[in-house]
Amino acid sequence: MRVLVATEKPFAAAAVEGIRKEIEGAGNELILLEKYTDNAQLIEAVGNADAMIVRSDKVTKEVLDAATDMKIIVRAGAGYDSIDTAYAKEKGIIVENTPGQNANAVAELVFGMLVYAVRGFYNGKSGTELYGKKLGILAFGNVGRNVARIAAGFGMEVYAYDAYCPKEVIESAGVKAVGSQDDLFRTCDIVSLHIPATPETKESINYAMVGLMRKGGILINTARKEVINEAELIKLMEERSDIKFITDIKPDADAEFAKFEGRYFSTPKKMGAQTAEANTNAGIAAARQINAYFKDGCTKFQVNK
Ligand code: 3PG
Structure with missing residues (x-):
């Protein structure tokens, strides 16, 4: 499965490496879209992904419509107000968060x-x-x-x-x-x-x-x-x-x-979760949740049931 990490505000490098280990270790492929500046880049990238990890990235109807193979989106963090969860549900896409990690x-x-x-x-x-x-x-x-x-x-x-x-x-x-x-x-x-x-x-x-x-x-x-x-x-x-x-x-x-x-x-840019520890905790939790979904169908952290 192809797992896209799409982060306008990137994770710490250590967190990305941790995510990579989890995703590739489970036999999945990691695709990175970091520091993107235009929504068009996200729209293009989601077309090739079965799963996605995001932060506060805006996952709109337009993004979801382009995500033709997407099965699961995990928000590495707590708040999922940036994702159109209802529309994702209509499209059969699971949305999860990683509560507590940051x-x-x-x-x-x-x-x-x-x-x-x-x-x-x-x-x-x-x-x-x-x-x-x-x-x-x-x-x-x-x-x-x-x-x-x-x-x-x-x-x-x-x-x-x-x-x-x-x-x-x-x-x-x-x-x-x-x-x-x-x-x-x-x-x-x-x-x-x-x-x-x-x-x-x-x-x-x-x-x-x-x-x-x-x-x-x-x-x-x-x-x-x-x-x-x-x-x-x-x-x-x-x-x-x-x-x-x-x-x-x-x-x-x-x-x-x-x-x-x-x-x-x-603060000039939201800094609350901008630590190596929080990025690693939330990023790895997100990767593990995606792996668990593909392996066992686990949807424990689903927020759009
Ligand atoms: C959250 O909802 O988890 C926090 O607001 C952190 O958001 P961020 O990943 O965009 O920094």
Whole structure:
């Protein structure tokens, strides 16, 4: 079987070698399309593949229509909002993700960005510490749980809200479970977003929600830009000069946010999962899932059932 690795933002070289070993070791062929700059290159490449590994690459109807032999697509990572999963299902193509494999990398970046923010982006002036501050984790999945683990080391008071995770599970991790998303924003000094982009969460982080934060509140986003209502957040930041917004996903309104000097920071390119370890974990898991599908028909991680 021909397995295409299509990554606009490439994996670390060590991860590609690990994927190669898995794929070729199982008697399959590896095709690499890295750093492609045009969707046409992806459309051309999918025509020759039985399986594909992607990152945040956009797998649209057009790409799926060109993928005439495709049986399985594995998103090496957690969020699969970049794939038209419903259309893939219509075409009989299995879509999987690799949950948890890059979660620690994203969680570590949360703290890298937070220290940078509370120390005034290293401007030489006196900042604040994370110790003793109230951290709110919105969604207690794989990333949220890693954030909670690291936050405990910083001596933070950790709160979480997750509409789909029982209170007991949150509390068994030593985290205080609050009753609603509003409560989380009302209670915490810092709120870290770990919700997926779904029709339900889209633009849910809005003026009213962030406006509940106490003085000096920090919103940090390492999830998806779509969950934020950018126009409303800008309006709030215009009215409240104490609010900071730190993000690993450049907002569409980046130029407008840039006017909030000292209160806004965005990485130039999404960096959360950009570590050799995360790339290797997620890439190899994806390769093994493809091999398992071709060998035994295993679809344990299918997200478009
Ligand atoms: C994920 O959903 O797994 C993360 O957002 C990482 O995405 P990336 O592979 O595009 O860096």
